[in-house]
Amino acid sequence: MYINGDAKAVRSYDAIVIGSGISGGWAAKELCEKGLKTLVLERGRDVRHIVDYPSATLNPWDFPHRNRMPDAFDQENPIATKCYALDEGTKQFFVKDAEHPYVQEKPFDWIRGYQVGGKSLIWARQTQRWSRFDFEANARDGVAVDWPIRYEDIAPWYSHVEKFVGISGNKDGLETLPDGEFLKPWELNCLEKHIQKSVAENYKDRHVIIGRCAHLTEPQQIHYDQGRAQCQARHLCYRGCPYGGYFSSNSSTLPWAAKTGNLTLRPFSVVHSIIYDDVKGKATGVRVIDTNTKQMTEYYARVIFVNAACLNTNLILLNSTSKRFPNGLGNDNGMLGHYVAFHNYRGSLNATYEGFPDGYFYGRRPTTAFMPNFRNVQKQEMDFQRGYMVAFSASRSGWQRGAGMEGFGAEFKDKLSDPGGWHVYMMMQGETIPKYDNHVRLSKDQKDPWGIPQLVTSVGYDDNDVKSMKDFLEQGAEMLDKAGCKHISSSDDKRNPGLDIHEMGGVRMGRDPKTSLLNSHNQLHLVKNVFVTDGAAMTSTGTQNPSITFMALAARAADYAVSEMKKKSL
Secondary structure (H helix, E strand, C coil), rough: CCCCHHHHHCCEEEEEECCCCCCHHHHHHHHHCCCCCEEEECCCCCCCCCCCCCCCCCCHCCCCCCCCCHHHHHCCCHHHCCCCCCCCCHHHCCCCHHHCCCCCCCCCCCCCCCCCCCEECCCCCCCCCCCCHHHHHHHHCCCCCCCCCCHHHHHHHHHHHHHHHCCCCCCCEEEEEEECCCCCCCCCCCHHHHHHHHHHHCCCCCCCCECCCCCCCCCHHHHHHHHCCCCCCCEEEEEEEECCCCCCHHHHHHHHHCCCCCCCCCCCEEEEEEEEEEEEEEEEEEEEECCCCCCCCEEEEEEEEEEECHHHHHHHHHCCCCCCCCCCCCCCCCCCCEECCEHHHHCEEEECCCCCCCCCCCCCCCEEEEECCCCCCCCCCCCCCEEEEEEEEEEECCCHCCCCCCHHHHHHHHHHHHHCCCEEEEEEECCCCCCCCCCEEEEEECHHHHHHCCECCCCCHHHHHHHHCCCHHHHHHHHHHHHCCCCEEEEEECCCCCCCCCCEEECEEEECCCCCCEEECCCCCEEEEHHHHHHHHCCCCCCCCCCHHHHHHHHHHHHHHHHHHHHCCC
């Protein structure tokens, strides 16, 4: 495609950010704040804060199907409908299966949100820092490759991000889960406190804490400056929060970037590939296909941040071929798309508890109790590698009442008003080991509606994941039993990888260009003006929810990119 100089100038920026989700929003904020004219490309529609949250204040009876999806939708969307957050109030924020096809060489449930804000509108909002053990573990265990950074490198950026986002949490003083810049914590209920006490009495290496989450329990001035307000504990977050009580790109980073006057946001922009100039030896821009018209346009910039979410970032780089890089941008070592990992959610437990008849809880607390990983933390102890984080919550058993309860009249209504007994649900969030065979690649013969090769997913579990899950089920049952719980049952739901929505890797960070794609500042080793700061950059997965680490890496990399641009090194 040839265009004259004037037309090229109109489409030229200091920086281009691909993707407007959690990490892309942070890259945009930091780059715009530092004075760079920045173009943000989003393949989906625009979603404006408050204005485009049509279901935010609706009651269950305001929906045609009482907020449940009809059978026809489930049948047409067998992948998306598995997501816990999809219902009549949130369906507009999820990709429909047939509209964005991919090839499952192995079963993989790819949950996507294509709109401005991406999945930051529908994320679970749990935010735990990594510890030094997480960044050191690969070198210790000989797994994957060594991280090129340590906790001390990212700790200031965790703080930078946390203060702006607003993180509710308690200062727990745990080496395995470092404290951060916290707002007032939510509170465990009486049964959760009982279990917390029991765990502390029976296990010296296990600690129950209240979950740390991106909710404004006590907004600070920086949050009011963003136009955000206190979380109302409605727990309708996946519909978009009109209060800005939880963090999203839409309510926070993108409006902040826009205030600088340096942001250009272009929705309906499917990124085809990154343009590499063989003569200049660097990337010069991005090829974009209009989502609706299918017309291709090129945009140019000095620096490019790829934040399309893990698998799409891999897809874009794999599709960015040139004479210099015939196998994908920066992919001399052939590792692009490999070592994809995820979190293992297969194991869960249910139990009842007889007691606390006068205890109850109010509101809809947006987090649960958590227990940081206690397996293989400082050394290899088990017959499996790494470990798992535990999350659990206790509630009065309304789950036994309502739609499935028989009866009518006054007696039926009296039963409905009885809160019932206590129920405990416990789940695992297990680390999976990055392996070369777990990979994504481009289809050779199947293309999407925009003429781009479809992504082939070839990612699965291994014996290590099963052993880890079995240990969780055994230990979880033991902890619940010691706390006096009854009717303890365990389950392996055998869910497909992907449904955790924590896919990571494929463009991993590392010290050596022969074994990794990115350096310690998230730069492609071989294309210095291209940065990857979403889940694709992760060298391992840890057991923590990953989003706060993506945000910190994005802010850190943006700061480095701007400093290098000022030196004229980029």
